Amino acid sequence: MNSVLQHDLNDLENILEKAKQQGIDFLNDLENIPTSNKNSIDYTRELNELGLGSLSALKEFNERLAPLMVASPGPRYWGFVTGGSTPASIVGDWLATVYDQNTQAIKAQGGSSALIEFETINLLLQLFELPDSFLGGFVTGATMSNFTSLGVARQWFGKQFGKDFAKNGISEPINILTATPHSSSIKSLAMLGIGSNNYTTIKTIEGNREAIDISDLEKNIESLNGRPFILISSAGTVNTADFDDFLAISKLKEKYNFWWHIDAAFGGFAAVSDKFKHLVEGWEGADSITIDCHKWLNVPYESAFYLVKKEHTSLQIETFQNSNAPYLGNPLENFNYLNVLPENSRRLRALPVWFSLLAYGKEGFCDIVENSTSMALHFGNQLIEDGNFELLAPIRLNNVCFTLKGDHNQEKVSQFLTELNDRGKVFMTPTVYRNRKGIRASFVNWRTTENDIQTVIEEMKAVFLEI
Numbered sequence: 001m002n003s004v005l006q007h008d009l010n011d012l013e014n015i016l017e018k019a020k021q022q023g024i025d026f027l028n029d030l031e032n033i034p035t036s037n038k039n040s041i042d043y044t045r046e047l048n049e050l051g052l053g054s055l056s057a058l059k060e061f062n063e064r065l066a067p068l069m070v071a072s073p074g075p076r077y078w079g080f081v082t083g084g085s086t087p088a089s090i091v092g093d094w095l096a097t098v099y100d101q102n103t104q105a106i107k108a109q110g111g112s113s114a115l116i117e118f119e120t121i122n123l124l125l126q127l128f129e130l131p132d133s134f135l136g137g138f139v140t141g142a143t144m145s146n147f148t149s150l151g152v153a154r155q156w157f158g159k160q161f162g163k164d165f166a167k168n169g170i171s172e173p174i175n176i177l178t179a180t181p182h183s184s185s186i187k188s189l190a191m192l193g194i195g196s197n198n199y200t201t202i203k204t205i206e207g208n209r210e211a212i213d214i215s216d217l218e219k220n221i222e223s224l225n226g227r228p229f230i231l232i233s234s235a236g237t238v239n240t241a242d243f244d245d246f247l248a249i250s251k252l253k254e255k256y257n258f259w260w261h262i263d264a265a266f267g268g269f270a271a272v273s274d275k276f277k278h279l280v281e282g283w284e285g286a287d288s289i290t291i292d293c294h295k296w297l298n299v300p301y302e303s304a305f306y307l308v309k310k311e312h313t314s315l316q317i318e319t320f321q322n323s324n325a326p327y328l329g330n331p332l333e334n335f336n337y338l339n340v341l342p343e344n345s346r347r348l349r350a351l352p353v354w355f356s357l358l359a360y361g362k363e364g365f366c367d368i369v370e371n372s373t374s375m376a377l378h379f380g381n382q383l384i385e386d387g388n389f390e391l392l393a394p395i396r397l398n399n400v401c402f403t404l405k406g407d408h409n410q411e412k413v414s415q416f417l418t419e420l421n422d423r424g425k426v427f428m429t430p431t432v433y434r435n436r437k438g439i440r441a442s443f444v445n446w447r448t449t450e451n452d453i454q455t456v457i458e459e460m461k462a463v464f465l466e467i
């Protein structure tokens, strides 16, 4: 063994202790660490011939790289839809690294850690009150979950014409209908060879809504003259957290032949609270669902899962199987994740979720969801009270889409946001909503309190006076 490696091995306890202490220091100081900074590095560093050992590498990390870190797991990082990491999720994530399983099979001599993934998916189905007619698995994020789901949908579409697209390529134009898809679904259409231009945009409901207009949907379906199609629907649009009407879509399922996918990356968490579960009523009728865990479940990056109805497992295997050999017998008997999703090698991504679910239970996640939604309302009310801001859409769940009040201020929106973000007390994302420049604040972090809202409102007042 290389002598530096040998030295590290002998010093393992001390090394991990130092890393642990560093983690504790970061997390305990999260409130004070800026949400953005302008630090940079010269990344042309030469690789050394002789290894430094872990502790010297840690020292260099602290000197050169750690200054790049921002408080993204903290309570005032409201950009994108970024969750934090709870204590239990960190335990699970660290242990997933330590155990370093290659999670593929549920019954194999080389390890059966996929059973932990099965158990975790089963716990998630209970959290979301979904039936066990879904089979699920973990991927890196909602983008890959949409990709996986739409990949199976593509195979399903071919089957309606007696064709195997996975084997022979796409030989029929695929009809995709959607109203307000997330950009990652469109990216998935590009990656799947369907084409990012090849979808039909259905109208949204009149008024300030992003949800699909069911009668326009039905009109578009009728014009397909019985051709099958794929519907990409939304449980939580990213700007205004709007939801398609899943009961109405379920009814259409009785009448028309289509694959129904729901992107519920963060909005699926509505199901966790009695106050909001009506928003997803009927979603169990979908063929596939996407849900992110690194958002509202507050586990560290990267973590999401897909759910695909078990009746489609053979289509899923046709899409993703790792060899051209026919897959014989009951797919659950010699089940292996490498045959049902894009990756072959995969870490035990279920473990942080498993720890989180056991540690905090249904009530813990209901409390996180209800706290986030009340923080969103509180922030919205403060914005209105301030008088210099206006909401671009009603606050339906956890996202606040707003702008500087009045059209004359439109040209100042990006300067305002840049300066606000530069100050490092809060981070929000720019957006465009209905042709107006806006700002989006998304509440999913378990740590956010009313004090954070107060801090941010004060910052916003100060920046507003400056611009």
Ligand SMILES: *Cc1c(COP(=O)(O)O)cnc(C)c1O
Residues within 6 Å of the ligand: 081, 140, 141, 142, 143, 144, 182, 184, 185, 236, 237, 238, 263, 264, 265, 266, 292, 304
């Ligand atoms: C965040 C998000 C995605 C993409 O998720 P990643 O985890 O970044 O891959 C897809 N759909 C919706 C609705 C989202 O909010």
